[in-house]
Amino acid sequence: MTKLFRVEIESISSSKSRSDFSEVDLDLVAEKILESGGIIKPLVLKKTGFEKYEVVEGHFEYYAAVRAYEKNNHETEVNAVVISPESEEAVLKQVEAFRKLEKSNQPITTTSPGTNTDSRLTSLELRLENAINDLKTEQKRDRQKFEDELKEIKGKRSKSMAPLEVFNTLNIVELTFRLKSAGKSDKDAVKIAESIENERQKREFNSLSDVVARVRISHGKGMQKGISSEKMVEIIDSWSKLSFN
Template sequence: MKLSTSLVAVKKITSTVPRSNFPDEELEQVAQLILQAEGVINPVILQRSSLDTYEVIAGDFEYYAAARAREIDPRKGEMIGAFLVEEENEEVLKQQVELLRKSKAAVVEPTPPSSTALESRLTNIESRIENRINELKHQQATWEQKLQELKNQIPKKMEPLDMFNNLSLPE
């Protein structure tokens, strides 16, 4: 078979396009939809880069959304459906990708960054960092509460003489 579909572990995929090229809100929204549907309707197209790693040829946005889904729920977001391009039909499939996904190619191709593009990328990065900081603060508060509950369960320290004096004898 010249074109094979497969489930691929998200952690074994890399992309040459920076994540900051895509709005964090959209990635988050698609990640939630991927988790709800338990898959992506628009599969990424991958090329094997080594024995067990792959590189995105097309579908960088979908890949980053799947990576975010994996961050949210590692079990449900572990695998993603993908088309694997083999060496024997690589050129034909790359041409097909260029023609069929032309509208997305403009986003993917590296262009000299303009000031608005840089500002957009920085805003996306800042937003992602703020969200992560808030998640970590919430997690820290939860852990502190659990720690306090455990501390409250520890019996109070008593001196041996006080324990002996307060000992109640069975009648």
């Protein structure tokens, strides 16, 4: 099983020598790592001890990250896939298969060594630039999504519900909450909300006065108005001062 971690650069070692890679290439990629805020391609590591790791794949990327750390010691960690001992053999076979595939897909060129170096640098720059542009596009898309959601929330908040609409549309739970917020006791709020629900199933309320006239709750052995005219004024005034989502 493989897992993705943030691993301290200083806890990683490589079986390959840094001298196997061009310092010019490493320096170039290190700059791109610093520009983009981290290494894009995760290293493949295996654990060799307590908080100690060895590079399985990504030796060049590892040394580029080391160079980035040398330039700016704030870049202390890299993204890495840490393979477990039981999956190591399978992962190594996969890595080898990808290496062979990449090698077989490389075009044959007859250019001079100097041209090869320039082409390799240009290719690295283009790949890193494309990756950075992809990240910027994704960030822009996420920012736009956040702004759209924020705008939608603000729109919902700014759209206040008329009192009569409250009595005609909100469910019992929401009605109970609003009545309690206006000063009704828990028990009375539930009774009034249930009465409102029963009455509007017969027909919608056509005015606040209609609500006052039709909504009745039990009181002792008899029935009484659930909301008096005076209390209705207090409720509407209370709701006007509160913001409901």
